[in-house]
Amino acid sequence: MGTMFRLLLLAAMAAALLTPAVCADENEKLLGEGNDGNRSRPVHLIELYDHDGNRIRAKDAKPRPFSTKQTCGQCHNYDQIAQGWHFNAHDPQVDSGRPGQPWVLTDVKTRTQIPVTARHWPQTFAPEQVGLSPWDFVNTFFSHFPGGSYGQMPSADPAVAIRKQISGDYEINCLACHNASPQEDQSLAALQAARQNFRWIPTASSGLAVVNGVASSLDDFFDPEFDKGVEITWRTGLFDKDDMVFFDISSKPLDQRCYFCHSNIDLRIGQEAEFTRDDDVHLASGLHCVDCHRNGDDHRINRGYEAQGPGASLTCEGCHLGRDKTGAPEDGRLGAPRPRHAGIPVIHFEKLTCTACHSATWPEEQAGRWKTARIHRVGLHGKHNLDIRQPHIYAPVLMKGTDGKIGPYKLFWPAYWALFENDTVKPFAPKEVLQKARTILDKEVERVDDWRPLTPQEIAEVLALLSTDQKPAVYVAGGKLYRLNDAGELETVAHPAANPYAWPMAHDVRPARQAMGIRQCKDCHTTDSAFFFGKVQIDTPVQIEGGPEFAEMVQLQGINRLYMRVFNFAFVFRPMLKTVAFAACGLIGLVVVAWLLKAAAALTKAFGREED
């Protein structure tokens, strides 16, 4: 009893002594956390660690890929970074903010293109709603996926769990952004992801090693101890004598790193003329993406639109005009010039975003087709360079956003099969549709405008196959919702789910002298101006008599078309109005002055008489 008591006492004392130390460790900042204010660049000569936290050395018998979570996590708070904007899309607690570019699930056979994201953006669907597990998500959108998020989620499905054991987690690839070395190759990262070599992605893409092997082709019973799997060969001279490795790390990612995922390609400009395109005027004048799109340790990147938060002043208005007029001046940040906006009535600033006049390409009679790096997998090199055509993205479309202002947008027209319940649509996973209607949909037909065309009869047949007793099936495409009426005939109705999915287009910002309005009112206020009456093709696989249909921008701006035409027509009389007004004022002024002079003369005369 006495011995037991002494042991317990000893344990309690040890616990009491150790507890503060443990707490202190938990609260202690990691080496790379925070910022002491010194603006010099820390040298990253560091140790490498594998996914189990074991040190990697040059002379390891079986070289293992390094883990960013373990290696970068030695000094940086990986879990905190994982809450950053690029990695937190799966988290329903995160404020989704302004709608942005979604992932797009496309399927040629089922004529499907669905905006997918777990962010709460209207008209989008979470991956699970379209039948994508985290594993499916990563394997579908692997090429420009930044890692973390769905890439690190465990799976309850044993088959997937086995594959994950082989492929490893798709950790956040810190180097994709922060590696300033010209050897960083995101195209190679995409290739590794396509091979399900998730664990090897940073090792391969950073150029530190050559990675051979394809994880997706390895057997489920693959044993890394005995079987030949994915192999790596470190670059010669990579490790120094202490097995430390130098990384050319930049806390501010290079623009080229951002561009891999955030490039937009105007298809009206051929590849041979791509060199004629200018960069965003901010980049051309020496700024970098991250000068505005900043973040702290938490990696919650400032998205650049008017919002609250520490980076809220890093917006167009914040830098060029200054938001808070009462405190210390904010405008002129980063050398931003103050615009005069001469001759532009102030109502424009209430009705339009800054980008409406200053960003994207100059609007034309018909919105052009664009590609984005993420949606069309642009940026993969060599034989992996794919010419993905769909979804057809149209831009710049000047339409009204959720903020009630007109601005330039990119948009595409969603197309998918769904169940219709309580006036809402619940999309089918493409594979489910194909399973039920393969005989109708999986026919080799000549493509029309990249689509496999679909006839109304085929839609009706598929809808009949997909409908259940309680819930009718619908097909959403080309801004319409197709459904079968009580007589079993196909009918189309308008529905918000069929509206185009659009997201703002903030870049490239053009120079002020190329902004709309530089040639005064007539840039927009004419009866055929592209700003209001430019057309956007209503993209659909459904064959319509008379060819493709178009929507006018004025329609998407929520403005009465007749009103806008009359209003714009009125600008013909604007010069006359000015002339008449000036003439009238001149005449009134002359009369007033003449009678004032006369009055003065009379007074002078009267006073003169009195003196006489």
Place this chain on the structure above:
Amino acid sequence: MFRWICLFGFAAAAAALALHHLVFPCGYNPRFAVRSVVRKLVHLLTLLFLPQTMGWAGRICKLAFLLGLLCFAVLALTGFGPLLCGGRLEGWLLMIHMTAAPVFAVCAAVVVLLAAGRYAFNRADAPAILACAGAGSGRCWLTDSGIGVKIGFWFLAAAGLPLILAPVLSMLPWVGTDGQTFLAKVHQWCALVFSLAAITQLYMLIRMEVLRDMKAESQSL
């Protein structure tokens, strides 16, 4: 803020004119009998007609005045209407406003040009004021002597200048955002002042016409 000032301004003007009319009544007694009201309305209507005795300049002046008055009503309704209802001037109302504006400017110029002589201050104004201000006359020296109308005319002519110029200047490609904001404010405030002055002027003009007609009627009897 401006909305509340407008509301208060128009209410105060209406109240002041009503009070003035009660303190210094003019027209036919009894004032609120049906016959009298109809007679007043008919008389007001006849004020719009062009008298046979009028010369061409007078006719043009009166037509310009009447058209200008109509435009003023349209401009005031479209300008202050949405504002007083908590909205703003935009859409179709803005277009109507912009259409009436140049017509109003031309009419104002014509009226000022042709009527300036009539509203010039002269020696005869002093006896008229004194006559009105005489004890027991029952007349207001400011409104009924003709001096008020003259002051009103020249005030409106002067106030019309910034009122018309401000929005036109803002259409020129020289004025920046700060200038645009300033000119918009100038237009707003001038419009308020001009409207209140114009309503008062209209009241005084009607009063003068009624008094003149009564005087002519009593002389003929």
